[in-house]
Amino acid sequence: MQDRDGRPLGVAAIGYAFMGKAHSHAWRNVASYFDVPPFEQRVLVGRDAGQVAAAAARYGWAESSTDWRQVVQRDDIDIVDICAPGYLHAEIAIAALAAGKHVLVEKPLANTVAEAEAMVEAAQAARARGVHSMVGFNYRRIPALTLARDLIAEGRLGTVRQVRAAYLQDWLTDAEQPMSWRLRAETAGSGALGDTASHAIDQIQYLLNDRVRSVSGRVHTFVTERPGPCGPETVTVDDAAWATLDLTSGTIASLEVSRVALGRKNGLSIEIYGDRGSLLFDLETMNELRFLDGTVPAREQGFRRILVTEPEHPYLSAWWPQGHVLGWEHSFVHEIADFLGAIGANRAPVPTFETGLQVQRVLHSIVTSSAQSQATILLPPALD
Amino acid sequence: MQDRDGRPLGVAAIGYAFMGKAHSHAWRNVASYFDVPPFEQRVLVGRDAGQVAAAAARYGWAESSTDWRQVVQRDDIDIVDICAPGYLHAEIAIAALAAGKHVLVEKPLANTVAEAEAMVEAAQAARARGVHSMVGFNYRRIPALTLARDLIAEGRLGTVRQVRAAYLQDWLTDAEQPMSWRLRAETAGSGALGDTASHAIDQIQYLLNDRVRSVSGRVHTFVTERPGPCGPETVTVDDAAWATLDLTSGTIASLEVSRVALGRKNGLSIEIYGDRGSLLFDLETMNELRFLDGTVPAREQGFRRILVTEPEHPYLSAWWPQGHVLGWEHSFVHEIADFLGAIGANRAPVPTFETGLQVQRVLHSIVTSSAQSQATILLPPALD
Amino acid sequence: MQDRDGRPLGVAAIGYAFMGKAHSHAWRNVASYFDVPPFEQRVLVGRDAGQVAAAAARYGWAESSTDWRQVVQRDDIDIVDICAPGYLHAEIAIAALAAGKHVLVEKPLANTVAEAEAMVEAAQAARARGVHSMVGFNYRRIPALTLARDLIAEGRLGTVRQVRAAYLQDWLTDAEQPMSWRLRAETAGSGALGDTASHAIDQIQYLLNDRVRSVSGRVHTFVTERPGPCGPETVTVDDAAWATLDLTSGTIASLEVSRVALGRKNGLSIEIYGDRGSLLFDLETMNELRFLDGTVPAREQGFRRILVTEPEHPYLSAWWPQGHVLGWEHSFVHEIADFLGAIGANRAPVPTFETGLQVQRVLHSIVTSSAQSQATILLPPALD
Amino acid sequence: MQDRDGRPLGVAAIGYAFMGKAHSHAWRNVASYFDVPPFEQRVLVGRDAGQVAAAAARYGWAESSTDWRQVVQRDDIDIVDICAPGYLHAEIAIAALAAGKHVLVEKPLANTVAEAEAMVEAAQAARARGVHSMVGFNYRRIPALTLARDLIAEGRLGTVRQVRAAYLQDWLTDAEQPMSWRLRAETAGSGALGDTASHAIDQIQYLLNDRVRSVSGRVHTFVTERPGPCGPETVTVDDAAWATLDLTSGTIASLEVSRVALGRKNGLSIEIYGDRGSLLFDLETMNELRFLDGTVPAREQGFRRILVTEPEHPYLSAWWPQGHVLGWEHSFVHEIADFLGAIGANRAPVPTFETGLQVQRVLHSIVTSSAQSQATILLPPALD
Known part of the structure; x- marks a missing residue:
């Protein structure tokens, strides 16, 4: 093939x-x-x-x-x-x-x-x-996040109890920034929710190898009107959203996204707390993963900053010697390498459309919950 | 007097x-x-x-x-x-x-x-x-947070849209840690919620000079049983909680607290995003405040780390020359200095019991919301 | 006694x-x-x-x-x-x-x-x-530095090869800051060298349990004149100094001090590199120690930030629960506790005057080297 | 052309x-x-x-x-x-x-x-x-360093007094790592000095638009023997070096390089202290520049972390929207863009061979000084 x-x-x-x-x-x-x-x-x-x-x-x-x-x-x-x-x-x-x-x-x-x-x-x-x-x-192909997934799969975090995920940007902070197709529901579908929460939700499910089963959430638009060519126009997508997500294993994840969080440029941050270890990641410093091993003595415990540029790290042996950081764009190089590899081997590549649909259902449930005063919404079972 | x-x-x-x-x-x-x-x-x-x-x-x-x-x-x-x-x-x-x-x-x-x-x-x-x-x-008397309040009051953040507050600790991570009076509802009232969320809620209201008007929230107990002297006993307080809080001004705050967030020792973190500036604080580095001034050119914008030890900073002229950090315990020294000062001047010290009651109502509403599948709960108007 | x-x-x-x-x-x-x-x-x-x-x-x-x-x-x-x-x-x-x-x-x-x-x-x-x-x-009694000494004494760093120490402050940055007794050689002895390099040199010798045996160094005055009551006066002490120090074990340490390093408030930073582990410390975040254990697999190596507030840490069991940071002034509380403890037990407290003299000789050798075009100066053997 | x-x-x-x-x-x-x-x-x-x-x-x-x-x-x-x-x-x-x-x-x-x-x-x-x-x-073409040069050229740092530069790596920490051509003087010329100090020296001269005029320095080999195919062989290049550099303007720079600084992967760090502002850079977080503006009130001074990914930043408008970090390899893309641009315009590209020679002379002077007990060596005047 x-x-x-x-x-x-x-x-x-x-x-x-x-x-x-x-x-x-x-x-x-x-x-x-x-x-x-x-x-x-x-x-x-x-x-x-x-x-x-x-x-x-x-x-x-x-x-x-x-x-x-x-x-x-x-x-x-x-x-x-x-x-x-x-x-x-x-x-x-x-x-x-x-x-x-x-x-x-x-x-x-x-x-x-x-x-x-x-x-x-x-x-x-x-x-x-x-x-x-x-x-x-x-973002599954960012080496630090692939490493995070590996550490979790190896049990280094034990039972994961809590996840804190946020994706904060600031490019819509200024209320005078003009209207665009991205701010209209009919063209963009949604705002921060679809664009950035989708990444965060996929990461949560991917890193933990788990699925969201119920959701309470909220979408909100802080800047409801923006200048159009003929005067103010109504913004019809969210610029921020919040949710708590229950996963099938019992893990509870919180989620917050925003396009008006001044000072956060591309701030996808993920914190994962298990009973044996914890992990922290921030996309703005995407070559780093912070890992706390809770099994070492308390006296020397602490989040260690792993610079994910060693040949031992995912995808890294293809690139430069240790210490030479990769850019954001290489997540796509890795994605296409994996995609082509699967095609070549006639294997189904991941994440599948089923996974994409599952994320879509989580997003949709957040909107539904928001419309119902944040009441908890149960999702249909995941397909994969 | x-x-x-x-x-x-x-x-x-x-x-x-x-x-x-x-x-x-x-x-x-x-x-x-x-x-x-x-x-x-x-x-x-x-x-x-x-x-x-x-x-x-x-x-x-x-x-x-x-x-x-x-x-x-x-x-x-x-x-x-x-x-x-x-x-x-x-x-x-x-x-x-x-x-x-x-x-x-x-x-x-x-x-x-x-x-x-x-x-x-x-x-x-x-x-x-x-x-x-x-x-x-x-914590109102931690110099960095007093400074934060001052900057906000001076309008340096413009209109505050979003607040992200968390208070994360890890002293109950180990499920084998024994039962105690702090883990029983009849003695402790609540768990992480009353102990730590109360601090975070007070900070949100204090820093923004605003009041919570409605709440959607959730309390949860990850470790439901702990060893007692005669066998396992049931934990009857929460060890984690989440909420979104609507403030009267339109600001939306998210809140997350935990006693099982492995690696977080005393992690009260507060992020405040306005349309002109933003602030970050973390109690584990309590002598620092991070401030982004959104009015400087984009080319040189960034969160600046202010080491809050200058004589110009709140409470600091009483202590040591610049650069000599204060400990957590001095928040109480400042608190009692302010309390005694008010008594001496026959002024009502703040925060008042009315403020304490308002925080209590927010906590109570989170519990109520949690029992109602996270539905939004409207608070009675604040007393002060 | x-x-x-x-x-x-x-x-x-x-x-x-x-x-x-x-x-x-x-x-x-x-x-x-x-x-x-x-x-x-x-x-x-x-x-x-x-x-x-x-x-x-x-x-x-x-x-x-x-x-x-x-x-x-x-x-x-x-x-x-x-x-x-x-x-x-x-x-x-x-x-x-x-x-x-x-x-x-x-x-x-x-x-x-x-x-x-x-x-x-x-x-x-x-x-x-x-x-x-x-x-x-x-500073020997700052818990993070005492912990550093303990880790080194236990061999966790292996053979220490390099140390980088700096003590940077900025309170003399402004050339218009007036003349004072601290800026005259006859009263102050020296400038940044005696005041801050002495701390750094003591730390190097203390942490490594080693002694400086030779020195190449330099003292310099960036601001040579400052306003006095009757016009400009000549500054006769250094406001910055540099040195490389050879220790008896073969370790080489570099040292840099300044009172004109704008933005550094009380920046005593120490980096220690061994063949099995490394340590980083900064006085501005004095409750933290960063430790890299080089014996763990490369894939998960990294400097871990230890928040030195656990009961297992030096001096800490006397104070507050974990996560509650101490201030700079408590280094003196610990110092006097140790001093009184030694007096009470009729033991000689450390550091002794002999240690103080040894530091003095290092400082003096830096000045001598500076006067000789940075030529290397051999010290007399240490007394203790 | x-x-x-x-x-x-x-x-x-x-x-x-x-x-x-x-x-x-x-x-x-x-x-x-x-x-x-x-x-x-x-x-x-x-x-x-x-x-x-x-x-x-x-x-x-x-x-x-x-x-x-x-x-x-x-x-x-x-x-x-x-x-x-x-x-x-x-x-x-x-x-x-x-x-x-x-x-x-x-x-x-x-x-x-x-x-x-x-x-x-x-x-x-x-x-x-x-x-x-x-x-x-x-590294001149790393956007954060180009921005640093621009800020300095615009006078935002005022008079630069001190520079602290280090280039720390750890790939030769293990004494059992085998001998190679890079560790022999006849093939490699020098060790850390030529490989990494050259970068640091060029940066110092480039950022400050200044030239080194005299040097005191030291080269050292911590691991003097390494395994060869037929037994131990002698390492004939340095694995660490130190220097203080006097620039023509009066600025003094310190320099330290190492290949045995365990935990530092590609740690080119540069600190520049002026009388109006200061800058910090670290190659391991190469998309960031820290800038302190000493002209703002002390109360709100602090090093601000500029994420150098805005369209206003050097080279960035060619790439992705704000917040999407670049990798190390793009410094070469920018270098070749500038080189080709100069060729196309029939302009002499920079840095010239004259600049390269000047760096070489600084390196050579460090070796000479090292052989003369760190005595200060005066350089011939720079050619450009």
Whole structure:
């Protein structure tokens, strides 16, 4: 499956804005550092013909196109990487899977639970035919977080009781910042919740290898009006949200996200407290993991700052000698290395669309709870 | 009022355990560093005659007693400092106020809202007679937090939107730690909630000069059974709690407390995000305040670590030259300096019992919400 | 020896400025937290009769005096605590020891090597008569540094190769800050070197249980003129210094001190690198010690932040429960507890005057090296 | 000059180990993020034909070669990027410049002052013919350090008095780590001194726009013997060094480097203290700069942590939105962007070979001083 008839896998990417740029970087670099099946950056797809052509040239794509429908049908395309806005995810992914293309979709999987359910259905049907799919929760591939998952899986934290997760940004602090499509529910689906809480929820479930079973939460919009071209317009998505999440194991996680937390630039912070050890992580210092081993004598206990740049650390042997820190963009390089590796081995890559749907249901339950005065909402059982 | 008939104020303290030891330290030291009305450490009161006599000798009290009822009636006692367990606060405070003694009560004000209400009634009646009372939320007197309050009051944060408060400890992490009176509802009232959330709630209201108006919350007990002398016993207080708090101004605060957060020793952390500035504080590094001024150019914005040891900082001119950090116990020295200063000036010291009651109501509402599946609970209007 | 004829030890302190205030605090508090021989704060001595009387009253001394010569001869005085300026140390200490009084001298031991040698001679003679003496390098009694010493003594660092020590302050940054006695060689002896490098050098020797055997160094004055009452005056002491120190074991230590390092308030930082472990300390966060255990697998190595507030930590069981940080002033409480403990047990307290002399010789060698274009200077062998 | 006869610039890189890999990454990515003259990755040169061919394929080079002498003469090569070991720098660079190729040389410029002088002579002759050269002190292109330079140049630090620089690593801590060519003087030139002190010295001179005029220093080898294939062998390069550096402006800088500082992975730390402001940087957290503005009131002064990821920051507008940190390797991307920009504009790129020679002379003076018991050594005047 690694290539059809011996030829390299053909890749198409859809979208060339922030995420398209980041994914393109990953496609451009992955084979220099990881052993992956042969592939080619064939087509970059976007809406504006001139801009997408320029982006394709910059980022190493052989051609460009403005017609994703046509591209996902091309015989020389084996993989479709969807970096388009969330409301397009379902339609493109379902079409690509139907056409027998492996699909990678940026997170969150979709804007609604219904879309996500349809995507899962399509993914399951495709999987039965050896056609694979994955949702791009790239932070799973940050070495420090992969290491955190490993330490937890090895039992170094014992029973995890509490998790504190937050994703704080500040780019909407200024109330005079103008209205945009990202602040309208019909285009963006949600605000901080879908964009950043989705990352945090995936991390909680991933790191603990656990699933959320019930939720109490709240969404809120601090800045309810912003300047539009013809006067003030109403913001229809949240700019902050809070939740407590019960996991099936009994762990309780708290969650807080914001786009108006002045001074926090990309502050995904995760604290995990077990009865034998604890872990701390902050995306702004993403090459570090803080680990407290509760089994050493109290006299010498303390959170140790592990600089996750040793060859012993996940993904690191591919890169530089110890002490040379990696950037945020390499989470995508690792993601695509893992994705290609799974495709090459004809294994289902993770996280699956089912995982993406589960995150979507958690997000949806927070909104539901918020509408019901924060009453606790029980989730349907997870699919995977 | 500073002294009666020209003689120094006579002080009695009730309790000689952790809080009694800390308050005794403050009484013993306050006059060396602050200008306060003349006073004498007359009596230390406790249950065990031998132990309280020894403690009195160590901590500088002229005598000891086992009978608080008798002590609060003594003519040579003007001030009663109540460091006894919470369930005794109401009875002692009401008796002392009735006897015309100024009263300082350790936080939380009481174990129940009903007790707190009775105490407020007694305090109001006494206040009309020039007899004063105060609840001991000592963290208001940590210089870094006083500075935080000042910066907020000066508008340096603009409109505060979000607060994140947590008080995390780990002394109950080990499930084999034995049962004690602190883990039984009938003696302790509550667990982490009353002990530590009360501090955090007071800080939120104090720093923002605002009041909680509604609450959604949750209490939880991770370790439900602990070894007793005759086998396992049931823990009947919480060891963790979560809440979101709506303040009257529109600010939303999140709160999380725990006694099983392994690695956090005394982790009261407070983050305050406004639209012009932000502040961070952590009790484990209590001589520091982190302040971000959002009005400087983005290029040079960042949380600055202020070492709060300059003569310009609150309380600091009384102590050492810059850079010489203070310990936790000095929050009590400052508290008693302020208390004595108010008594001397015949002013009502703050925080009042009304403030203590308000905190109690917030705690109670969290419990109520928790019992109602985290539904939002509206508080009665604050008294002060 | 603990008391003469059954009566408490009588203490006299000389000096009531910064150090006198800090020592007075310690005398006032030590017996509340540590088991020490009975003693009384009898006399505080100073130059200004009115001020010293007021200070005596504030800080708990029974009387005051302006005549140290008379005080050190009094029969009811058993201990003399010398907090006077450095140029008076030798004269007072020698007189007090000759009068049979135990002596505690603030660091540095003296302003010159000759004075320090005379003091050692007096101390040795007195010691033979059961009269004890100690130099007050109080930072040895900061729990985190005592813990550091213990870890090193236990071999947790293996062979120590490198030490990096710095003591950075900024109170002389502003060139317009006026001239004072502290900036004249004839009164102050030296600048940053004597005041702060002495602390750092003592720490290096104490922590490693080692001695400096040769030195290359440099002293420098960045601000050479400051405003005096009648115009600019010449600053005749250093405001910064640097050195590399060879220890007898082969360890090499670097040292840097400054009073013009803007932003550093009381920045004594010490880094110790061994072949099995490493330690970091910073006085501005003095309740913390960072320890890296090089024997754990590389994958989980990292500097762990130990909050040195556990009952298992040095001095801590006397104080508060875990997580409640201590202030700078408690280093003196611990120092006096240790001093009194040694007196009570008729043991020689440490650090001895011999240790103080050794530090003095290192300081002197730095000055000598500086005058010789930083050439390496060999020290005479240490006395203890 | 941007291209000859309209064709893209042809690039050859020599070396495919650590530095060759890092430079290749930069060549492969620079045009995606920066506007640079058109160029092509034509040839990768190495000693082992098979390995260099594989590396060329992985890293995006059109061909490979084992003969640098032939490559530097090729008409289709316009730029030679020298990543070979230091002892080859001079020979290759001089040949390439003579052949009219623009040359980029990894730091340090050479292994000896004599080689460096010959290279400067060649560079000056070539420059007169429009052929350019640059030495690769890539850390100048870390955005946080570029920002530091800008702040200093703008006068935000006032007069800089003191600099503390250290470059600490730990990869030679274990005495059982085997002997290698890097530990022999004849191949490596020097140890920590040439490898890491060169970076620190360049930074000091770059950030302050100043030059070292005299030096006192010391080199040392802690582990003098290491296992070779036939038994212990003598290590003939330093594993640690110290120096104090006098700059022409009067600033004094201290320097310490080590390869046995256990726990420090890539710890280039720089502290700069002026009379109006101060800066702190640590390569292990290279996306951050700490800045203290001494002109704000003392009450709110503190080192602010600037996360250098804003579009307003140097190089950042090319990359991701705020808060998305960059990796170490991007310093090379920026370096090559600047190099290509200068070539395209027919400007002399910086840092020049003259700058590289100046660093070499500082290194050499440290060795000389070390051999003369740390006596102070005066440098010849800088060339640029």
